[in-house]
Amino acid sequence: xxxxxxxxxxxxxxxxxxxxxxxxxxxxxxxxxxxxxxxxxxxxxxxxxxxxxxxxxxxxxxxxxxxxxxxxxxxxxxxxxxxxxxxxxxxxxxxxxxxxxxxxxxxxxxxxxxxxxxxxxxxxxxxxxxxxxxxxxxxxxxxxxxxxxxxxxxxxxxxxxxxxxxxxxxxxxxxxxxxxxxxxxxxxxxxxxxxxxxxxxxxxxxxxxxxxxx
Amino acid sequence: xxxxxxxxxxxxxxxxxxxxxxxxxxxxxxxxxxxxxxxxxxxxxxxxxxxxxxxxxxxxxxxxxxxxxxxxxxxxxxxxxxxxxxxxxxxxxxxxxxxxxxxxxxxxxxxxxxxxxxxxxxxxxxxxxxxxxxxxxxxxxxxxxxxxxxxxxxxxxxxxxxxxxxxxxxxxxxxxxxxxxxxxxxxxxxxxxxxxxxxxxxxxxxxxxxxxxxxxxxxxxxxxxxxxxxxxxxxxxxxxxxxxxxxxxxxxxxxxxxxxxxxxxxxxxxxxxxxxxxxxxxxxxxxxxxxxxxxxxxxxxxxxxxxxxxxxxxxxxxxxxxxxxxxxxxxxxxxxxxxxxxxxxxxxxxxxxxxxxxxxxxxxxxxxxxxx
Numbered sequence: 001x002x003x004x005x006x007x008x009x010x011x012x013x014x015x016x017x018x019x020x021x022x023x024x025x026x027x028x029x030x031x032x033x034x035x036x037x038x039x040x041x042x043x044x045x046x047x048x049x050x051x052x053x054x055x056x057x058x059x060x061x062x063x064x065x066x067x068x069x070x071x072x073x074x075x076x077x078x079x080x081x082x083x084x085x086x087x088x089x090x091x092x093x094x095x096x097x098x099x100x101x102x103x104x105x106x107x108x109x110x111x112x113x114x115x116x117x118x119x120x121x122x123x124x125x126x127x128x129x130x131x132x133x134x135x136x137x138x139x140x141x142x143x144x145x146x147x148x149x150x151x152x153x154x155x156x157x158x159x160x161x162x163x164x165x166x167x168x169x170x171x172x173x174x175x176x177x178x179x180x181x182x183x184x185x186x187x188x189x190x191x192x193x194x195x196x197x198x199x200x201x202x203x204x205x206x207x208x209x210x211x212x213x214x
Numbered sequence: 215x216x217x218x219x220x221x222x223x224x225x226x227x228x229x230x231x232x233x234x235x236x237x238x239x240x241x242x243x244x245x246x247x248x249x250x251x252x253x254x255x256x257x258x259x260x261x262x263x264x265x266x267x268x269x270x271x272x273x274x275x276x277x278x279x280x281x282x283x284x285x286x287x288x289x290x291x292x293x294x295x296x297x298x299x300x301x302x303x304x305x306x307x308x309x310x311x312x313x314x315x316x317x318x319x320x321x322x323x324x325x326x327x328x329x330x331x332x333x334x335x336x337x338x339x340x341x342x343x344x345x346x347x348x349x350x351x352x353x354x355x356x357x358x359x360x361x362x363x364x365x366x367x368x369x370x371x372x373x374x375x376x377x378x379x380x381x382x383x384x385x386x387x388x389x390x391x392x393x394x395x396x397x398x399x400x401x402x403x404x405x406x407x408x409x410x411x412x413x414x415x416x417x418x419x420x421x422x423x424x425x426x427x428x429x430x431x432x433x434x435x436x437x438x439x440x441x442x443x444x445x446x447x448x449x450x451x452x453x454x455x456x457x458x459x460x461x462x463x464x465x466x467x468x469x470x471x472x473x474x475x476x477x478x479x480x481x482x483x484x485x486x487x488x489x490x491x492x493x494x495x496x497x498x499x500x501x502x503x504x505x506x507x508x509x510x511x512x513x514x515x516x517x518x519x520x521x522x523x524x525x526x527x528x529x530x531x532x533x534x535x536x537x538x539x540x541x542x543x544x545x546x547x548x549x550x551x552x553x554x555x556x557x558x559x560x561x562x563x564x565x566x567x568x569x570x571x572x573x574x575x576x577x578x579x580x581x582x583x584x585x586x
Binding site: 014052055058059060061063064067098099100101102103124125148149150151152179180196197198 | 252254305306318319320324326327328329392393395396397399400441442443444445446447448449485504505528529532563564565
């Protein structure tokens with residue numbers, strides 16, 4: 001087994017310390033930082049994401065795999081910066097106004113990072129205007145809103161409306177998710193993407209980049 | 215207090231009704247119960263606000279509900295961590311709660327789940343200290359007053375009573391946080407298993423003390439260890455560390471004739487369900503529809519091995535009367551079959567209007583308050 005495959009496998013098993021060590025070793029052996037990222041870390045997260053979508057693994061496995069990815073990515077960061085590496089896209093994520101429950105939001109963040117996105121994490125209880133100003137400031141292609149509660153899901157429409165008012169609606173895709181959200185709700189408020197799990201959300205975000213470019 | 219709704223008529227005692235309904239025997243009507251409300255409902259629903267109804271107990275009396283009671287021991291931290299406000303902003307409070315979690319919550323008190331920032335237990339050394347100080351098996355607070363229990367719950371009573379058997383993994387998650395539990399299972403599986411074992415031993419101590427003296431009708435527990443995407447615990451750990459403890463408790467319960475055991479677990483419980491059933495947990499409560507499936511689907515799949523309490527889709531209650539009626543009709547076969555007690559799937563949220571809630575209650579009585 002090659003070192004990149006080994007990194008991917010260890011990441012899938014959540015072995016953060018070993019991932020970190022092997023990433024350093026791969027760099028020492030002359031493997032480029034971008035190759036380690038793409039074929040080791042992101043490849044491993046891809047497999048975890050796919051398994052998560054198929055209910056072959058669950059949230060705990062995603063969390064430990066994402067931790068391993070982050071530990072590995074920390075080692076790579078300075079090398080990626082030196083090489084002029086560019087992320088696949090930018091997304092800002094947050095829970096909507098009134099909602100403090102951030103597990104879903106954090107999972108989407110991890111999965112987006114696992115797809116090579118640069119993620120601006122706006123945290124919890126985020127007003128609609130804050131999503132819009134962050135998206136404009138960082139040139140985000142994706143705005144991802146999370147809500148756990150039936151009483152806060154309405155705030156997602158405010159994000160869509162604020163995007164229209166500010167003139168950035170055609171430059172971003174708005175992704176919505178959370179326990180009470182479904183496709184019908186997504187359509188009813190004029191958002192672009194709803195998926196039932198974080199891994200599918202990241203896949204759809206990648207697809208959305210293509211449509212924005214075209 | 216003037217009651218908003220009177221007790222449903224019946225020809226069986228509440229105890230016989232509950233037991234018959236849960237054992238697929240003939241019953242005169244469904245048990246009339248609900249799981250409760252968000253705190254906002256007590257302010258926004260006029261019939262609560264105008265009548266001074268401020269909590270679940272008062273609401274149960276107000277509507278003449280008949281939820282079965284459960285009693286149990288002290289299986290958790292004693293003493294708990296001291297509640298303390300650590301910092302405040304204009305709209306948020308950061309505090310440490312009795313489980314030692316540092317949480318962020320809104321200051322205006324609106325209903326939401328707080329955001330957990332940090333746990334007080336992260337390493338085996340942290341756990342060792344907490345276990346030594348707060349989980350003493352011989353702590354007097356853990357010793358049941360058997361005399362009081364037998365006096366309150368005589369064998370010939372006419373109402374059902376359950377014994378609470380706590381939580382094997384949900385409270386562990388409360389102590390560690392979801393992320394903390396996931397990392398700890400990966401990094402310190404022995405520590406997490408010891409946490410589960412500690413709680414199991416405390417439950418066993420209580421059961422050994424009370425089961426020979428009090429005749430219980432059912433057992434109840436709490437886990438909340440699933441979300442809409444399935445389990446919040448590693449399946450391997452659940453099967454190898456949690457299930458064996460469930461089995462130990464299940465054996466004790468069965469040896470005293472307790473053959474109904476529900477656990478409170480929201481989310482998509484389907485991956486855990488075969489293991490629940492294998493361990494003796496045979497009833498889901500307050501079964502949540504949106505993150506899982508229509509209750510008829512699971513009852514169809516598992517037959518009379520499984521029971522469900524709850525399972526009335528709150529989203530239909532939000533939608534309005536037509537949706538409520540349609541959903542009520544969809545559960546007729548499973549209510550009639552037995553093994554299913556319908557009520558709102560979790561606490562009723564404030565975006566169900568007061569009018570729709572009363573419509574739901576009255577329709578439930580009309581359709582399932584039969585006396586045959």
